[in-house]
Amino acid sequence: MHIKSVYFLLVAFAISALTNAQQNIKNTSFLPGKVWYDMQGDTINAHGAGFYYEKGVYYWYGEHKSRNSLAEVGVRVYSSKDLLNWKNEGVALEVSKEASSEITRGSVIERPKVIYNEKTGKYVLWFHLELKGKGYEAARTGVAVSDSPVGPFRYLKSYRPNAGVWPQNFNSQQKKTNSNESSYKWWTKKWSEALVNGLYVRRDFEEGQMSRDMTVFVDDDGKAYHIHSSEENQTLHISLLTEDYLDFTDTWVRVQPGGQNEAPAVFKNGDYYYMITSGLTGWDPNAARSFRARSMLGPWQSLGNPAKGKGAEVTFNSQSTYVLPVEDRKDTFIFMADRWNPKNHQDGRYVWLPVIINNEGNPEIKWTDEWNFNEKSYSTENELGGK
Ligand code: DGJ
Numbered sequence: 001m002h003i004k005s006v007y008f009l010l011v012a013f014a015i016s017a018l019t020n021a022q023q024n025i026k027n028t029s030f031l032p033g034k035v036w037y038d039m040q041g042d043t044i045n046a047h048g049a050g051f052y053y054e055k056g057v058y059y060w061y062g063e064h065k066s067r068n069s070l071a072e073v074g075v076r077v078y079s080s081k082d083l084l085n086w087k088n089e090g091v092a093l094e095v096s097k098e099a100s101s102e103i104t105r106g107s108v109i110e111r112p113k114v115i116y117n118e119k120t121g122k123y124v125l126w127f128h129l130e131l132k133g134k135g136y137e138a139a140r141t142g143v144a145v146s147d148s149p150v151g152p153f154r155y156l157k158s159y160r161p162n163a164g165v166w167p168q169n170f171n172s173q174q175k176k177t178n179s180n181e182s183s184y185k186w187w188t189k190k191w192s193e194a195l196v197n198g199l200y201v202r203r204d205f206e207e208g209q210m211s212r213d214m215t216v217f218v219d220d221d222g223k224a225y226h227i228h229s230s231e232e233n234q235t236l237h238i239s240l241l242t243e244d245y246l247d248f249t250d251t252w253v254r255v256q257p258g259g260q261n262e263a264p265a266v267f268k269n270g271d272y273y274y275m276i277t278s279g280l281t282g283w284d285p286n287a288a289r290s291f292r293a294r295s296m297l298g299p300w301q302s303l304g305n306p307a308k309g310k311g312a313e314v315t316f317n318s319q320s321t322y323v324l325p326v327e328d329r330k331d332t333f334i335f336m337a338d339r340w341n342p343k344n345h346q347d348g349r350y351v352w353l354p355v356i357i358n359n360e361g362n363p364e365i366k367w368t369d370e371w372n373f374n375e376k377s378y379s380t381e382n383e384l385g386g387k
Contacts, residue, residue: 027084029372032351033317033339038078038086046076047338047348050113050215051324052123052149058083058324059149061092061112061125065345071095071109075127077150083326083334084372092151093125093144103142103155107132111263111321113216114149115224117245122146124245125153126216126226139210141228143246156246160208161226161239165250167201168297174198196258200231209237213262215322216241217296220268225296229262230254233280236261238296253297261289266296267323267333267355274363276306276335276355278319283340285314290363306335306355306363316367318351329373331357335365 027036036044046062053059058080064073075093078086093112095105103109108130115124122145129142140160144153166175174197181203184191191199204210214228224241226248231237236259239252255261261277268274273293279286290306293299307315318337326332332354339349354371358364 029370030084030352031370032353032368033349036086036350038088040088042088043346044078044086044350045346046078047321047340047345047350048111049321049336049338049350050111051322051336052114052116053327054116054149057081057149059089059114060086061114063110063112064091065348067344067346069108069342069345070106071103072105074103075109075112075125075153079150083324089150092146093127093153093155096155101155102129102131102140102158104132108136109142111214113214113322115216115218115245116149117224118222120244122244123149123151123153126214128212128214128228129158136212139212139230141211141214141226145246159211159248160204161211161228161230161237161248162250162252163206163208165252166205167237167252167254169253170198170201174201177202192258195231195234198254198257200234201254204231211237213264215264215266216245217266217268217273219296223296225266227264227266227275229264231257233262234258234260236264236277238298240297251297255298255300256291256302259289263320265320265323265336267325269325269331269333269357272361274323274357275300276320276323276363278315283342285317285319285339287313288315288320288365292361303362307365309366311367315365316351316353323355326373332373333363 038044045064046060047065049062060078064076066072074091074095077089077092079089080086096103110128112127125144127142129140130136131138140158142158144155146153210230211228218224224245226239235257236255240249260280263278265276275291277289287305288307290303291300318339320337322336324334335353335355337351339351341348353365355363355365
């Protein structure tokens with residue numbers, strides 16, 4: 001045999017051995033911030049994630065990212081029985097080839113979240129939608145449906161929520177106040193007082209309220225809520241969805257007016273609803289916040305930064321996207337967050353850490369380099385794992 005052919009065969013053998021090794025990858029622990037391979041050996045590409053559990057299987061939905069942050073492909077879905085090893089189930093919601101579609105390639109599709117409607121038997125996917133070529137100006141929320149958790153999802157429409165409806169916690173004076181938005185200079189004391197007093201709620205009353213970072217939450221009684229960052233990202237809104245989960249009812253509240261929260265993640269433990277959010281620093285990490293309430297419609301009590309220890313001031317270099325209650329494990333929750341990489345979005349990483357509710361009833365998240373469910377108590381000795 002020619003020496004070149006031998007060389008070629010050796011290289012081919014090495015590549016195939018490597019690929020097989022990758023295909024047999026079996027993850028045995030969570031490694032926050034490290035590259036995470038799916039069961040086929042490819043990097044998991046599902047950012048700003050949402051999760052859904054059914055019949056022993058978890059589904060992970062997330063933004064397919066390319067180098068930039070625009071939607072080139074759509075929403076990806078993976079499935080897993082153990083939360084560690086994930087099978088690529090393909091694209092759940094594909095971007096449209098039609099230039100006139102709201103979800104055309106090059107639009108912004110972020111933070112996809114899936115819930116199941118018992119009454120209609122449909123899987124409902126909500127996501128933050130920005131229209132192509134308009135940056136983050138549109139501030140809309142989109143909805144799609146499917147008969148299967150892995151899709152394909154059919155895009156229905158998008159909303160500016162709660163058009164023509166006042167929030168429940170708005171008084172008659174706030175409804176009547178006549179304020180001209182352009183007379184306020186951003187970041188001044190007057191502006192901040194005016195916005196707390198509903199400046200943007202009144203401005204957007206007819207068109208509908210802005211909706212950027214969002215999540216959805218289904219309560220034990222089957223009621224579903226849409227939680228989103230509104231009023232120029234200064235205030236959170238929580239809205240009750242219709243029985244089919246496809247539209248907004250007239251029930252909604254403002255939460256933490258002027259509090260500058262985004263990236264909301266909601267979970268319930270016992271009698272309390274908890275919410276973890278971030279502040280507003282674009283793709284850069286900042287200190288997380290946490291809140292507690294007896295009802296989804298509030299009032300929400302502020303509990304401070306749930307992250308503890310070194311790196312807590314930047315949430316261990318990540319931003320919340322979801323808190324997952326682990327099935328059949330009482331009081332076991334996973335804080336799921338994105339470590340964004342705006343230089344190359346597809347290399348953004350996933351930071352999953354245990355959340356515990358401490359004796360004072362506050363959520364706590366500590367860094368650990370590696371953990372799994374077999375350990376009696378999660379090791380928190382290892383401090384922030386760096387970038
Ligand atoms: C922060 C948000 O949480 C992300 O989802 C994304 O919208 C970026 N801002 C865009 O700058």
